[in-house]
Amino acid sequence: MPLQLNLLHEEILEQRQRQRDPLKLSIYAGIGLAVLLVLNYLWTGYRVLESKSRLNAVQSEWAKIEPKVTAAQKRAEELNDIISTTKTLDGFIDRRFYWAPLLEKVAHCVTPNIQITALEGAVEEEKGISITLDGVAGGREPREVAEDFRQMLLEQIGKEQPSVKVEFKTLEDLDTTVSVGGNNVTTAHFVVIIGFDPFPKPPEPAPSERKSKPKKEES
Template sequence: MALQLNLLHEQFAEERQRQRDPLKLGVLILCGLGVLMLAFYMWKAYQTLEMKNRLNAVQRGWEQVEPKVTAAQKRSLDLTATIDTTRVLDTLIEDRFYWGSFLERLSRCVAPNTQLTSLEGSVSDDNKVVSVTLDGIAAGGEPRAASEEFRQLLLEQLHQSYSEVKVEFKTLEDLDTSVNIAGSNMATAHFVLGVSLSPLGLETAKAAAVSAPRAPKK
């Protein structure tokens, strides 16, 4: 039987060891990467879970607050509607035309020899123009002159309270009938007056005219 001696045992062992080292290193690197990836995914999972918990907490808080917010919004809408309605009513009250003042000034102009048979009046939708039609009879030695005197007096009275006042005859004609005034028979004339005016007071009208922008001169 032949005896074999391995005199290069140490060299062979080192060679085999070197051959195994790259494999071990690769395995170790893969294991390290696997551990890092596992840690990364665990960290992301933790962050996701924490965000879900925060979202759930916010949703629970919103569910508690939402009825109050909805009620507050509804209350705000109701208050806004009430305020708007109040403003409209205030505007209507402030801008409305008071016929009492007009009739008072009209009554100051009606002399004993003048009689009004009808009165028709209207106010524009924007409350800026008042139109009145007066139908009446004037008596006197010169009934047309008496009618003109009534027109002039009414124009002066209305100018004291209103702006853009116009008082013009629509009809002025002599009548065949006469009336007895203070024991004297007087001829009569029939007249129809058209009155137009702006309810805006004189001071307000002047202020509006001053504040209105003027066109540049060319």
């Protein structure tokens, strides 16, 4: 086997030592870190520019859409006002009271012995409908004639208004006489008040009663 001699051993060893020099390794590491920082800076800058570009695009689109959005909001407010007004008018229509049928019933109750001299009607939000009838009753017993008139009003109006109240505010005898059917009869002055609520509020639900638990019997 031939013998091989390494005559460049020292030069090779010196070259390896130079390659393993800590200073060079530090320089290489610093250069690599600097390259990474530069790449990171460039990447961050690219992302910032991209974000700004997207923001500008969104702002441009919003500038085009904003007038339409503002107009739509204004239109929505107008429609809401119209709807609110319509609901209010519907409420007025649903809660309006027709006087003609009521006055027809009152006229139906007026007999030849009854004379209405004044009629006054009012609508109060809390109390409902109120009618005041001022008149004169004539007959052998004018007070009974006036009472029959009150009962007839209560019966006729109560068919459609169960909550109606018909009460005398005034009932007094008069010294005058009137001719009824060719006979002179005594008279009485009366004031009748008719009151009812044509649109009563629904009753409030009663609070639920707590059922007491049965106590256990002690043994």
